[in-house]
Amino acid sequence: xxxxxxxxxxxxxxxxxxxxxxAKMKRVYLDNAATTPTxxxxxxxxxxxxxxxxxxxxxIYSFGREAKNTVEDAREKVAQLIGADDAAEIVFTSGxxxxxxxxxxxxxxxxxxxxxxxxxxxVEHHAVLHTCEYLEEYHDFEVTYLPVDENGLVNPIxxxxxxxxxxxxxxxxxxxxxxxxxQPIAEIGQIAQKNDIYFxxxxxxxxxxxxxxxxxxxxxxxxxxxxxxxxxxGIGALYIRKGTQLTSFMHGGAQERGRRASTENVPAIVGLGxxxxxxxxxxxxxxxxxxxxxxxxxxxxxxxxDEVILNGHPTKRLPNNVNFSIRYIEGESLxxxxxxxxxxxxxxxxxxxxxxxxxxxxxxMGLSHEVAHGSLRLxxxxxxxxxxxxxxxxxxxxxxxxxxxxxxxxxxx
Amino acid sequence: MYSDKVMDHFQNPxxxxxIEAADGIGEVGNPTCGDIMKIYIKVNENEEIKDIKFxxxxxxxxxxxxxxxxxxxxxxxxxxxxxxxxKRVAEALDGLPPEKMHCSNLAAxxxxxxIDNYLGIEENNVCDDxxxxxx
Numbered sequence: 001x002x003x004x005x006x007x008x009x010x011x012x013x014x015x016x017x018x019x020x021x022x023a024k025m026k027r028v029y030l031d032n033a034a035t036t037p038t039x040x041x042x043x044x045x046x047x048x049x050x051x052x053x054x055x056x057x058x059x060i061y062s063f064g065r066e067a068k069n070t071v072e073d074a075r076e077k078v079a080q081l082i083g084a085d086d087a088a089e090i091v092f093t094s095g096x097x098x099x100x101x102x103x104x105x106x107x108x109x110x111x112x113x114x115x116x117x118x119x120x121x122x123v124e125h126h127a128v129l130h131t132c133e134y135l136e137e138y139h140d141f142e143v144t145y146l147p148v149d150e151n152g153l154v155n156p157i158x159x160x161x162x163x164x165x166x167x168x169x170x171x172x173x174x175x176x177x178x179x180x181x182x183q184p185i186a187e188i189g190q191i192a193q194k195n196d197i198y199f200x201x202x203x204x205x206x207x208x209x210x211x212x213x214x215x216x217x218x219x220x221x222x223x224x225x226x227x228x229x230x231x232x233x234g235i236g237a238l239y240i241r242k243g244t245q246l247t248s249f250m251h252g253g254a255q256e257r258g259r260r261a262s263t264e265n266v267p268a269i270v271g272l273g274x275x276x277x278x279x280x281x282x283x284x285x286x287x288x289x290x291x292x293x294x295x296x297x298x299x300x301x302x303x304x305x306d307e308v309i310l311n312g313h314p315t316k317r318l319p320n321n322v323n324f325s326i327r328y329i330e331g332e333s334l335x336x337x338x339x340x341x342x343x344x345x346x347x348x349x350x351x352x353x354x355x356x357x358x359x360x361x362x363x364x365m366g367l368s369h370e371v372a373h374g375s376l377r378l379x380x381x382x383x384x385x386x387x388x389x390x391x392x393x394x395x396x397x398x399x400x401x402x403x404x405x406x407x408x409x410x411x412x413x
Numbered sequence: 414m415y416s417d418k419v420m421d422h423f424q425n426p427x428x429x430x431x432i433e434a435a436d437g438i439g440e441v442g443n444p445t446c447g448d449i450m451k452i453y454i455k456v457n458e459n460e461e462i463k464d465i466k467f468x469x470x471x472x473x474x475x476x477x478x479x480x481x482x483x484x485x486x487x488x489x490x491x492x493x494x495x496x497x498x499x500k501r502v503a504e505a506l507d508g509l510p511p512e513k514m515h516c517s518n519l520a521a522x523x524x525x526x527x528i529d530n531y532l533g534i535e536e537n538n539v540c541d542d543x544x545x546x547x548x
Contacts, residue, residue, distance in 0.1 A: 330447060332472035336423060349472070350447045358447065370444030406429050406476065408440070408451040408468035 027342045028388045032228075032320060032381030033177050033205060034346055038271065039230040045274040046232065049267040057264050058255065067266050074273025078237050081276040082203075082222060083213035091238045091256045092269055096204035096225030097127040099238035100171075102260065103200040103221040104131045106246030107169045108141060111198070115166035121146045121154045121183075122364035124173050128202055129360075132171075142166070151313040152181040152365045160191050169198045174217070175206040178348060178361040178377060179312030180321025182210070189218025198244060204228055204236070208279035209318055210287065220244050226268070230382065231275030235268035286382050290319035293380050293389050297322045300393040305400050311362060311375060320380040323348075325362075325371045328410040329403040334376055337399040343392055348375035370409070415473055416507040422477035427484045430466040439526025441519045448475045450523040452483070456531055460491045467520070474513035478502050478520040491528055497521050 029037070049070070055063030057071050072087065079087040093099045108118065120132055122145045135141035144162045146154055154172055163170075170192045175182045185201055192199035200221035206212055208229025214222055221244065225236040240246065240259070252261030279286075301308060307327040326334065331349025338345050348359030350373060357363070358372035367375075378392065404410040415423070432453035442448040448471035455464035465487050467479040482502055486494040499521045503509045529535075 328470065330471050330475070333423075333476060336473045340424065368444065369447070373444065373447040406426065406468055407470045408449050409444070409470055 026391070027344070028384075028391055029344045030378040030380060030384065030388070030392065031344045031346050032384075033377065033379035035227045035233065036230045036381050037383065038227070038232050039275065039278060041278060042231055042271045042274045046267040046271040049270050053266075055266075057266065058253065067264075071264055071266060071269050074269045074276075077273040077276045077280075078224075079239075081212070081280045082207060082224065082239055083215055084239055085215070086242065088257065089240055089242055091240055091259050092264060092272070093236050093238055093260060094234055094265075095236040096125075096202065096223050096228070097236075099204075099223035099225070099236045100125070100127040100200075100202050101131050102238050102249065103223060103240075103246070104128065104169065104171060105135065105249055107198050107200070107221070107244070108135050108139065109249075110245045110247045111168045112139075115164075115168040116141045117164055117166040118143045118169045118171065119146065119159060119162045119167060120144070120171045121148060121173070123148050123152050123154075123176055123178075123181075123361045124171065125177055125202055125204070128171055128173065146172075148364050150366050151316075152176055152179050152311075152361060153313060153316070154183055154188070156184055156187040156191055159188050160195075163191075163195055163197065167195070167197050169200060171200040171202070173205075174201045174203040174212065174222075175210070175318050176312065176361060177205045178359055179323045179365070180205075180318035180379075181313045182206070182316045182318065185217045185219070192220075193218050205318060208275070208283075209290070209320060211283060214239055214241070221246075226272040226275055229275055229279045232268050232271040235265060235272045237272065282382070287319045289382075290380050293384060293386065294320055294322055296386070297378060297380075297389050297392065300389070301396065304393060304397045309367075309371065311365065311367070322378040322380075323375060325367065325375045326400055327371065327374060328407045329400060330373050331358075331375055333403055334374075334399065337403070338395070341395045341399075343395065346377045346379070348377065349373045414510050415477070416509075418481075418505075418507045419473060419477040419509065422480040422484075422506070423473045426467075426476055426480040428466050428480065428487065429468065431468065432464060432466050435527075437527040437529075437531030439523045439528070439530055441523045441526060442471070444470070447471060448519060450475065450479050450519055452479070452520070452523040452527045454524075454527045454531060456491065462486050462489055462491065462494055467523070469520075472513070474509050475519070477506055478509075479523070481505050482520040482524055486524060491531070494524060494528060497524060 055067035057068035075087045075090045078090050132143045136143050146158050172183055172188050174185050189199045198220045201219050202223045204225045207224040220241040222239040227233040248259045250261045309325040311323040331347030335347050348362045350358045362372035432455055435453040436456045437454045440451045451468045453466045454462050457463040465483045467483050469475050469479040502521050
């Protein structure tokens with residue numbers, strides 16, 4: 001435990017944030033798909049909006065008008081990040097989950113007379129899946145959950161074939177949070193368009209990571225979340241193409257053009273706007289860096305550890321996502337051991353999800369339970385360095401060896 | 414989430430391994446559950462557990478419960494070992510999170526199976542706690 005590396009960045013950070021005194025151990029955070037640290041520029045941008053510019057944007061006096069202008073600025077920045085034609089098409093929500101809920105419930109309830117069928121995929125985030133299940137159970141909707149191939153990809157042909165006269169909504173995520181696979185959204189969007197069906201995409205993992213353009217994607221609705229690209233938690237947005245018919249489910253005041261009642265979370269909105277601005281500026285550079293680190297990690301793991309399976313598409317994959325099934329061992333044990341070495345990661349194992357089933361995404365891809373239980377997800381972020389990757393490659397093989405030595409199914413070939 | 418005792422057994426598991434020509438072997442769980450525990454025992458003429466080893470595929474609680482089970486019964490008589498329950502194992506570890514009691518605390522069951530095996534009692538190969546059994 002005495003040989004921790006202290007690098008210059010850590011020491012600098014201690015002085016900069018005034019924590020002084022106690023030396024910090026190097027911590028390698030590789031769970032950026034779960035959440036990211038809020039960028040210091042974002043925190044700085046938010047700060048004045050707590051007790052200096054604290055007005056309610058709906059108020060007619062100067063405090064309010066200033067706050068309102070700030071909100072509209074942020075809205076513009078979010079619109080730019082995703083190529084929306086008009087900032088008015090952006091509705092702020094409490095995050096990606098609410099954006100998905102608003103999109104799906106909003107379209108479903110408003111267009112019930114036209115039909116009650118929804119098409120989605122088996123690998124969606126729970127915010128989409130459970131919303132669909134809710135509509136099935138309480139509002140008589142019928143939902144088709146399309147299967148995926150072994151890389152987690154939806155086949156656009158399957159989408160087309162699932163369409164019926166009653167279909168009013170198709171919802172397919174842009175990039176998967178577990179295995180990083182990037183879906184053929186533009187194609188699917190085109191199919192939806194041709195058939196006059198609303199198309200929603202949960203782009204929470206993709207925005208800020210790869211270029212996203214709502215027109216290129218043919219999307220009517222798109223969900224994004226601030227804390228996935230170094231913005232604050234508790235804020236996201238739903239892009240709603242002009243002309244889209246949907247109801248709101250937050251009823252009350254007239255905020256967000258009547259689509260989402262509630263006094264705007266101005267500091268968080270400012271934070272989201274700033275994060276969006278930075279994300280757009282840095283998109284290409286960050287992407288290049290992520291791909292380099294990701295591939296080093298993937299190749300390193302393949303070289304150092306035998307009997308591993310890369311989950312997800314090898315190339316149609318998020319720049320920052322690494323997901324391996326490591327045979328004969330279990331995910332939570334892996335994470336605990338990594339944590340003891342100050343490495344934060346995640347797993348598709350049941351033990352980490354609180355249910356008996358491992359990740360629904362991995363199962364939908366055809367992995368056996370055993371292989372799914374042994375999955376490890378490492379997701380990079382903009383603050384990760386090559387040293388971080390090297391550190392993981394240094395520590396992981398020994399951890400795997402230790403767990404395999406304990407495993408009753410290793411050596412059983 | 415886990416007590417210090419659990420973390421200790423997790424980091425430094427006792428009695429990991431197999432016993433060749435074991436007197437009794439007990440296995441519980443299956444890959445579907447996400448937990449598999451295998452316990453090997455060697456019994457002496459005084460009906461005492463002379464040696465005991467385990468192998469486990471599973472989470473932190475699975476490893477810790479296996480480890481402490483072997484530690485508790487090593488050197489004890491078969492009769493005493495028979496009295497070890499999952500509940501007592503959890504207590505010995507200063508408790509487990511509620512969701513871990515259910516699926517991970519199978520180590521005492523594995524031990525009982527090993528004893529059954531030694532005594533020639535027929536093995537009942539059902540994982541009681543698992544809802545999803547492979548066909």
